[in-house]
Amino acid sequence: GESVGLHLPTLSVQEGDNSIINCAYSNSASDYFIWYKQESGKGPQFIIDIRSNMDKRQGQRVTVLLNKTVKHLSLQIAATQPGDSAVYFCAENMLGTGFQKLVFGTGTRLLVSP
Amino acid sequence: GAVVSQHPSRVICKSGTSVKIECRSLDFQATTMFWYRQFPKQSLMLMATSNEGSKATYEQGVEKDKFLINHASLTLSTLTVTSAHPEDSSFYICSASGGADYGYTFGSGTRLTVV
Numbered sequence: 001g002e003s004v005g006l007h008l009p010t011l012s013v014q015e016g017d018n019s020i021i022n023c024a025y026s027n028s029a030s031d032y033f034i035w036y037k038q039e040s041g042k043g044p045q046f047i048i049d050i051r052s053n054m055d056k057r058q059g060q061r062v063t064v065l066l067n068k069t070v071k072h073l074s075l076q077i078a079a080t081q082p083g084d085s086a087v088y089f090c091a092e093n094m095l096g097t098g099f100q101k102l103v104f105g106t107g108t109r110l111l112v113s114p
Numbered sequence: 115g116a117v118v119s120q121h122p123s124r125v126i127c128k129s130g131t132s133v134k135i136e137c138r139s140l141d142f143q144a145t146t147m148f149w150y151r152q153f154p155k156q157s158l159m160l161m162a163t164s165n166e167g168s169k170a171t172y173e174q175g176v177e178k179d180k181f182l183i184n185h186a187s188l189t190l191s192t193l194t195v196t197s198a199h200p201e202d203s204s205f206y207i208c209s210a211s212g213g214a215d216y217g218y219t220f221g222s223g224t225r226l227t228v229v
Binding site for chain 2: 045099
């Protein structure tokens with residue numbers, strides 16, 4: 001399969017810190033990117049998205065940056081809270097055989113200490 | 115917003131039996147549905163993509179005869195794990211899309227345990 005990680009890297013931060021989670025994507029033709037949050041035993045939850053014609057997009061407490069030159073995405077979470085503890089995945093929308101499909105990156109576990 | 119219902123949330127089955135997982139889009143028509151598998155501490159791996167009324171397209175390395183996918187209507191796709199073995203134990207997640215401009219909506223996942 002595609003983009004299967006062998007393990008999840010972990011980012012540990014203190015409550016109130018800003019968190020930056022990075023992701024490298026694989027296909028330079030991908031045109032749409034999404035960040036998801038996944039809590040244990042649940043499906044992915046949409047956080048924020050960005051299209052390839054943009055390099056930055058802001059939401060509530062979150063910002064996504066896209067660098068197409070090096071195929072890199074980042075998710076910035078401001079004033080991180082314990083409730084932000086979860087696994088975060090970037091996903092890229094790419095063209096399959098006649099259809100679009102979403103492929104996930106390796107993921108990063110975020111641990112927020114009170 | 116768009117809602118996808120996945121059922122069952124948990125299932126335990128005996129080795130050699132088959133298990134069916136349902137994925138329904140509740141408030142939109144899903145032209146395309148996707149099935150993912152996730153092993154512990156790993157990412158979501160795309161298994162296959164199905165379009166309503168046509169055969170599913172499987173990712174490389176996924177056995178189409180073992181993981182049967184049916185997308186008979188615009189609101190329902192099913193994944194059947196045939197002759198399940200303990201190594202098929204995993205978290206299976208579906209996603210549905212109403213088209214290129216509608217994004218992806220995920221189900222809540224199904225924890226399959228084969229004993």
